[in-house]
Amino acid sequence: QQQVKQSPQSLIVQKGGIPIINCAYENTAFDYFPWYQQFPGKGPALLIAIRPDVSEKKEGRFTISFNKSAKQFSLHIMDSQPGDSATYFCAASIEYGGATNKLIFGTGTLLAVQP
Amino acid sequence: EAQVTQNPRYLITVTGKKLTVTCSQNMNHEYMSWYRQDPGLGLRQIYYSMNVEVTDKGDVPEGYKVSRKEKRNFPLILESPSPNQTSLYFCASGPGGARNEQFFGPGTRLTVL
Numbered sequence: 173q174q175q176v177k178q179s180p181q182s183l184i185v186q187k188g189g190i191p192i193i194n195c196a197y198e199n200t201a202f203d204y205f206p207w208y209q210q211f212p213g214k215g216p217a218l219l220i221a222i223r224p225d226v227s228e229k230k231e232g233r234f235t236i237s238f239n240k241s242a243k244q245f246s247l248h249i250m251d252s253q254p255g256d257s258a259t260y261f262c263a264a265s266i267e268y269g270g271a272t273n274k275l276i277f278g279t280g281t282l283l284a285v286q287p
Numbered sequence: 288e289a290q291v292t293q294n295p296r297y298l299i300t301v302t303g304k305k306l307t308v309t310c311s312q313n314m315n316h317e318y319m320s321w322y323r324q325d326p327g328l329g330l331r332q333i334y335y336s337m338n339v340e341v342t343d344k345g346d347v348p349e350g351y352k353v354s355r356k357e358k359r360n361f362p363l364i365l366e367s368p369s370p371n372q373t374s375l376y377f378c379a380s381g382p383g384g385a386r387n388e389q390f391f392g393p394g395t396r397l398t399v400l
Contacts, residue, residue, distance in 0.1 A: 204387050216391045280330075
């Protein structure tokens with residue numbers, strides 16, 4: 173129940189394409205869903221996050237779509253650029269009374285955007 | 288510059304030789320955590336700390352120890368490393384609370400022969 177399942181494992185798109193990465197969860201107590209971006213040789217960095225009270229959130233070219241009934245959320249990258257090539261992790265967490273800050277990560281998607 | 292630092296960045300060692308990976312943050316964060324990253328498995332939490340002197344096990348704590356004697360430092364200790372601990376390790380810190388954002392260090396690539 174604590175798992176977050178992420179797909180695909182890898183993805184190749186052409187510049188300007190719209191890669192979509194999907195995640196699914198089981199635990200309905202999750203209430204915070206961030207996406208992290210990781211470039212080679214670097215640590216992951218928060219890209220965008222959503223809470224279950226909204227169905228979509230946009231920040232620049234990055235959009236999270238959230239489907240509470242299906243327990244799924246996805247990342248869309250509009251007008252993708254070679255500089256977006258990275259590994260993307262979805263995650264989920266539960267805020268307990270004092271907040272344990274525990275993030276459950278998906279297994280990651282390696283995205284390559286070809287020029 | 289606000290950051291999480293880890294040392295060393297790369298380490299090759301032999302089975303059974305005790306080692307420590309240091310982690311330090313300068314953002315006055317309450318929360319700190321260690322993760323290991325393995326291909327196909329994503330990021331798995333080893334240990335975390337909600338505050339000074341408070342630590343708890345994550346999902347894969349076997350073979351690891353931590354301590355939190357100061358707010359800024361959270362070292363990871365491998366008392367007797369084994370080859371299955373060969374991995375990429377990340378330290379992270381966060382302000383705690385509802386937002387749950389975590390800031391990651393640059394990683395430590397550990398190879399145990």
